[in-house]
Amino acid sequence: MPMPIPIRGIVTPLLTPLRPSGAPDEEALERLINHVIRGGVSGIFLLGTTGEGPALSTRVQQDVIRLAAKHTEGRVPLLAGIADTSFDEAVALARFAAAAGLDAVVTTGPLYFAVSPADLADYVAKLARESPIPVFLYNIPGCSHVRFPVDVVARCAEMANVLGFKDSSGEIHYLHKVRTALAGRPDFSLLIGPEELMGEAVLFGAHGGVNGGSNLFPELYVAMYEAAVRADTVEMGRLQSKILALSEAVYEPTYLPGIKCAAAALGLCDEVFAAPYTPVGEPRRRAIAGFLESCTI
Numbered sequence: 001m002p003m004p005i006p007i008r009g010i011v012t013p014l015l016t017p018l019r020p021s022g023a024p025d026e027e028a029l030e031r032l033i034n035h036v037i038r039g040g041v042s043g044i045f046l047l048g049t050t051g052e053g054p055a056l057s058t059r060v061q062q063d064v065i066r067l068a069a070k071h072t073e074g075r076v077p078l079l080a081g082i083a084d085t086s087f088d089e090a091v092a093l094a095r096f097a098a099a100a101g102l103d104a105v106v107t108t109g110p111l112y113f114a115v116s117p118a119d120l121a122d123y124v125a126k127l128a129r130e131s132p133i134p135v136f137l138y139n140i141p142g143c144s145h146v147r148f149p150v151d152v153v154a155r156c157a158e159m160a161n162v163l164g165f166k167d168s169s170g171e172i173h174y175l176h177k178v179r180t181a182l183a184g185r186p187d188f189s190l191l192i193g194p195e196e197l198m199g200e201a202v203l204f205g206a207h208g209g210v211n212g213g214s215n216l217f218p219e220l221y222v223a224m225y226e227a228a229v230r231a232d233t234v235e236m237g238r239l240q241s242k243i244l245a246l247s248e249a250v251y252e253p254t255y256l257p258g259i260k261c262a263a264a265a266l267g268l269c270d271e272v273f274a275a276p277y278t279p280v281g282e283p284r285r286r287a288i289a290g291f292l293e294s295c296t297i
Helices: 026-036 058-072 088-099 117-130 150-157 172-181 195-203 218-229 233-251 255-266 282-295
Strands: 009-013 043-046 078-081 104-107 135-139 162-167 190-192
Touching: 009 282, 026 043, 026 058, 026 104, 026 218, 043 058, 043 190, 058 078, 058 190, 078 172, 088 117, 104 162, 104 190, 117 135, 117 150, 135 150, 135 233, 150 162, 172 195, 172 233, 190 195, 195 218, 195 233, 233 255, 233 282
Parallel strands: 009 043, 043 078, 078 104, 104 135, 135 162, 162 190
Antiparallel strands: none
């Protein structure tokens, strides 16, 4: 399926099912892809934070891209994170993703090094020229330690081959400033990461969410997106209570171990991680399983 411009709806930041050897679990990856597509999502984002992308070797990243393209079969657009400390490695992964048939790549900017706004914009411009497929920006300063200033986002939006922006800062006022700066670019995708804020963001003009919980219950997040598009605030309130309950029960105190534990309890994949993460302890595993058994999502 060609990627719509802008992309709207829920894009699942896919978990990366792994085997104890560290290789991708192809059977679980296929099961997870089918699960979220059946749930109505509009796209899949590989190798992001939820997908443990920066923790995986280049070989495993390439295998995930290749296998996901194989099992998605063009049913929804596929995007892949290319975060790396090396610009050349990021470009190489972008080229691999293009050759595998992916629709776009996603950059956090340069990892590790502090960069000025001018250097960040220049990095994006250079990457956009080198990438054979479109580039999305990914603002997640809590992990990347790189923040996209509003004026840099607006500048990048004017660059050829840069088609969208995902904000995972958790700062709704910052997202509103970005939305205002992009008011003349309705074709430029504006997406939000934190699912607790997704309904509000869409209600005020964002195009959708890249929400980790859609690995577990894609229908819930699709329903929230659709309610926000309709401006059905009563339904939004009902769904928000479910999203907040899931967030509290599964993601706290640490998001990734919790969501992969929940995915394992639902039979979607095993609870295997790339370093530095490890499985949750037994008390938390029982608590998550109990929530999943009792919830009405």
